[in-house]
Amino acid sequence: MPCGDFSNQPLLDTVIEKLHVESNLQELPLWKLKFDIGESVSGLRAIFQSQPLLPGVLLVEQGDELVTMISRRQFFENIAVNFESEKFSDRSLEVVFQNLSSDILILPSETLILAAAQQALARQPESLSEPIVVSINSKKYGIVDMQQLLIAQSKIYQLKHKIIREEKLQELLQTEKLAILGRMVASITHEIRNPVNCIGGNLPFLSNYFQDLMRLLNAYETEYRHSSPVIAQIRSKIDLDFIYTDLSQILNTLNVSSESLREIITSLYEFTAKAEKQRQPTNIHTCIDNTLLILQHRMNNDIEVIRNYSDLPLIICYAGQISQVLINLLNNALDALYEKIKRTKDWQPQIEIHTEIIQQEIQQYISIRIADNGVGIPIEIQKQIFEDFFTTKPVGKGTGLGLAISYEIVTHKHGGQLQVTSQPNIGTEFRILLPLVPISANH
Numbered sequence: 001m002p003c004g005d006f007s008n009q010p011l012l013d014t015v016i017e018k019l020h021v022e023s024n025l026q027e028l029p030l031w032k033l034k035f036d037i038g039e040s041v042s043g044l045r046a047i048f049q050s051q052p053l054l055p056g057v058l059l060v061e062q063g064d065e066l067v068t069m070i071s072r073r074q075f076f077e078n079i080a081v082n083f084e085s086e087k088f089s090d091r092s093l094e095v096v097f098q099n100l101s102s103d104i105l106i107l108p109s110e111t112l113i114l115a116a117a118q119q120a121l122a123r124q125p126e127s128l129s130e131p132i133v134v135s136i137n138s139k140k141y142g143i144v145d146m147q148q149l150l151i152a153q154s155k156i157y158q159l160k161h162k163i164i165r166e167e168k169l170q171e172l173l174q175t176e177k178l179a180i181l182g183r184m185v186a187s188i189t190h191e192i193r194n195p196v197n198c199i200g201g202n203l204p205f206l207s208n209y210f211q212d213l214m215r216l217l218n219a220y221e222t223e224y225r226h227s228s229p230v231i232a233q234i235r236s237k238i239d240l241d242f243i244y245t246d247l248s249q250i251l252n253t254l255n256v257s258s259e260s261l262r263e264i265i266t267s268l269y270e271f272t273a274k275a276e277k278q279r280q281p282t283n284i285h286t287c288i289d290n291t292l293l294i295l296q297h298r299m300n301n302d303i304e305v306i307r308n309y310s311d312l313p314l315i316i317c318y319a320g321q322i323s324q325v326l327i328n329l330l331n332n333a334l335d336a337l338y339e340k341i342k343r344t345k346d347w348q349p350q351i352e353i354h355t356e357i358i359q360q361e362i363q364q365y366i367s368i369r370i371a372d373n374g375v376g377i378p379i380e381i382q383k384q385i386f387e388d389f390f391t392t393k394p395v396g397k398g399t400g401l402g403l404a405i406s407y408e409i410v411t412h413k414h415g416g417q418l419q420v421t422s423q424p425n426i427g428t429e430f431r432i433l434l435p436l437v438p439i440s441a442n443h
Helices: 012-017 041-050 072-078 093-099 113-119 146-223 229-240 240-272 284-298 319-343 379-384 403-414
Strands: 034-036 056-061 065-071 107-108 132-137 140-144 279-282 304-308 314-319 349-362 364-370 417-423 427-435
Touching: 012 113, 034 041, 041 072, 041 379, 056 140, 056 314, 065 072, 065 364, 065 403, 072 314, 113 132, 113 229, 229 240, 229 349, 240 284, 279 284, 284 319, 284 364, 314 319, 319 349, 319 403, 403 417
Parallel strands: 034 056, 107 132, 304 349
Antiparallel strands: 056 065, 132 140, 279 314, 349 364, 364 427, 417 427
């Protein structure tokens, strides 16, 4: 006798409304009617006739052991038509089982609906309308009607497109905000460059004046060894020896800080000047160094940055766009390192940047490799990381566009390649290949 609840299936419309982009097969209505393979053909015919929506039944033996699935189409086309009804109506399904196709698609219940639909549509043409068997656990199965699966797939695509439209709108707004911010930063850096240059330019004079004054004080002390009690008292209070040592260090620190600030301002100014109408000869190492300066606020003393630079010629490119790619890749490397820092002790977080010229067939490329020893990228998603809106970061932490934009810039805008290799818990390496074209050819 057949077993399983098939008289009260969930309404598809109700299920469809609850679907989301990551919905899996278990969220769809599953038909779970089991029919013993020893039962008669007429018994199965009666079940199909009484349940016009039933896509198929699970043929089992010994109660729960799945043998195969027979669909409505298979039954009526291959059994009811090809065998004389009166002669075979009382025969068991086991007798005619050898005439049924055993090529059924069985998928785990956690399979995403979109992935399941892709696999179902990849079957042979004669099997495209066949239902899918869903494995819930070792001895529990269900059946998904192909039409319902395609309706669910369509709904999820609609949701996905809606999300993409909304995110693209947000991205446009964010791009406009960044453009405004870029213009503001460019303006501000231009305004503060003069006072910074003034400070940096006058520090050497201040240092020289300080040295002159100290020489004068030393001369006074030499000529007038027995100073007045008032001068001796002031000298003991101010600790002249300490002032001399400390003031020298302060002036040196101010000079270093002023130079660092000037470099950061120059880097920001160059980075925000992105209205590039044509490619320009660019020093890749300067782009990398400027990017590292911009990201200096994210790097603590625990992170080691190793730069292995080879001798490189200038390269024709859009420097602002390449800087944007470097920002994205280095930010991802830092995210991976900080994620691993949370989990691992007694470990040296590290980013290595390696540049060189390589030859591929007849084309020379400048190669930029950015490698980290962070958490790595799971193998199953490595092929998806350059897709629009794909991100593994929590909501609000990433748009899923950084790598997609980087891929677009490197491959389409520069005719290069952007590659990734990664091992979970070991690290990730991104490799940028930019065609090396003689400057005279483009400039």
